[in-house]
Amino acid sequence: MKFDVLVIGGGLAGLSAGVDLASRGISVLLVEQRQHLGGRTYSFVDETTGDVVDNGQHLLMGCYEATRWLLKTIGSDSLAALQPNLHIDFLHPLRGAAALHCPSLPAPLHLLAGMMSLRTLTLPDRLKLLRVGMELRKDPKRVEPAIAGLTVHQWLDLLGQSEENKKYLWDIIAIGSLNDDPKEVSALLFYRVLRSAFLGRKENASLLVPRVGLSELFVDPGARFIRSRQGEIMLGCGVDESLLDGSHLTGVRCSDGHIREARAFISAVPWYAASPLFSNAAGRLGWVVNGHLQSSPIVTINLWFDRIVMDQEFVALLDSRVHWVFNKSKIYGKQSPIRQYLSLVISGAGSLVNLSPEELVHAALDDLHRYLPRTKTANVVHFLVLKEKRATFSPRPDVEQHRPASETPISNLFLAGDWTNTGYPATIEGAVLSGRRAAECAARLLGR
Numbered sequence: 001m002k003f004d005v006l007v008i009g010g011g012l013a014g015l016s017a018g019v020d021l022a023s024r025g026i027s028v029l030l031v032e033q034r035q036h037l038g039g040r041t042y043s044f045v046d047e048t049t050g051d052v053v054d055n056g057q058h059l060l061m062g063c064y065e066a067t068r069w070l071l072k073t074i075g076s077d078s079l080a081a082l083q084p085n086l087h088i089d090f091l092h093p094l095r096g097a098a099a100l101h102c103p104s105l106p107a108p109l110h111l112l113a114g115m116m117s118l119r120t121l122t123l124p125d126r127l128k129l130l131r132v133g134m135e136l137r138k139d140p141k142r143v144e145p146a147i148a149g150l151t152v153h154q155w156l157d158l159l160g161q162s163e164e165n166k167k168y169l170w171d172i173i174a175i176g177s178l179n180d181d182p183k184e185v186s187a188l189l190f191y192r193v194l195r196s197a198f199l200g201r202k203e204n205a206s207l208l209v210p211r212v213g214l215s216e217l218f219v220d221p222g223a224r225f226i227r228s229r230q231g232e233i234m235l236g237c238g239v240d241e242s243l244l245d246g247s248h249l250t251g252v253r254c255s256d257g258h259i260r261e262a263r264a265f266i267s268a269v270p271w272y273a274a275s276p277l278f279s280n281a282a283g284r285l286g287w288v289v290n291g292h293l294q295s296s297p298i299v300t301i302n303l304w305f306d307r308i309v310m311d312q313e314f315v316a317l318l319d320s321r322v323h324w325v326f327n328k329s330k331i332y333g334k335q336s337p338i339r340q341y342l343s344l345v346i347s348g349a350g351s352l353v354n355l356s357p358e359e360l361v362h363a364a365l366d367d368l369h370r371y372l373p374r375t376k377t378a379n380v381v382h383f384l385v386l387k388e389k390r391a392t393f394s395p396r397p398d399v400e401q402h403r404p405a406s407e408t409p410i411s412n413l414f415l416a417g418d419w420t421n422t423g424y425p426a427t428i429e430g431a432v433l434s435g436r437r438a439a440e441c442a443a444r445l446l447g448r
Helices: 012-023 065-074 109-116 123-136 140-147 152-158 163-178 187-198 214-228 271-277 279-285 357-371 428-445
Strands: 003-008 028-032 043-045 052-054 080-082 087-092 096-101 207-210 232-235 239-245 248-254 259-267 295-305 314-317 324-327 340-347 380-393 413-415
Touching: 003 012, 003 428, 012 028, 012 065, 012 214, 012 428, 028 259, 043 214, 065 214, 065 428, 087 163, 096 109, 109 123, 123 163, 123 187, 140 187, 152 163, 152 187, 163 187, 214 232, 259 428, 271 279, 295 357, 314 357, 357 380, 413 428
Parallel strands: 003 028, 003 259, 028 232, 087 314, 259 413
Antiparallel strands: 043 052, 080 207, 087 096, 239 248, 248 259, 295 340, 295 380, 314 324, 324 340
């Protein structure tokens, strides 16, 4: 059977492209070289505990319009809870607990009130936050060219932000969204993240918390949707070679030896796999990202305790090697007085990713003892360390010019992936948005 569109790669970009196309009545074949879908966004059952474990914890936001479209389309939007108002708990070993809580006021007054109540900062420092808010409200056509070559810290310095403001607020947001050192990554992408979250509707800033594993939220319902509309998904089927006729892609040779043809093709694989896949067309494609994009890792440390050690659903840790702690027992509605499952996230983990699992657990517990005192008397009954060494690309200020668009000089080949030119960093929203854009291009080519 010759499909309308062949999608290469079953991560969120490929899945969202397949869902978008299937929703238009376009026949889709999705091929994925691994034995599971989801790419870097999937979950599995831990054999020891029976708990669902994500390969990496993700926080979604109300401003993730493409992601929310995907969840609604595949029927799993009820499995993620949107906060009525933004609320983030912070813990500091000396300053104690604080919260960024935005009251029920119209935007942007809700955010203004929330920042003014952030007790980890002095009142003079809180007042300095207003300068960032004022900058966000300016015309982006004026702001973006001026900050395109700056790092996050360079931009914040220009806006008079204190070291305390950077360390105890802006860095938390920057590391979580850009997954690397704010001294190194793009002010432009951080500015766009802040504008998306803090301008517009009040719910844009609220967090969207998955109540199930990532596979149950995205992967399984996405695959069901595609298959229910005469689409086909092949696992364990990679692509070894692209077959070109001039500036037209006629088919791909798969790892099972078969050539599969389609009218249009979407490559939804990571940048380091895309260039070799189309090496025979490198001159025509006009994009070479290898050497320009660098990976940034994320480490997730899953700990199971023999008692309750934390009450909040999730907290951000200040002055810690661990950035976030997620109470998966509470998030999944499985609280027990004799057992608690926490997931600890270290973003931009380049300096720690090569440590052994045991060393990472020891470092994490050393930090947790300072923030969650009940962990000192609790026993760790099980642990599981997950390392995504290529979790995201590192969004340095100079990489934007090297991120390709969806369309390519190959007339029927389109690109998807959070590394393409979505205008945003490597987030779930960027991956889903890229898939939809590629699908729109393919549908346009097909006259649909």
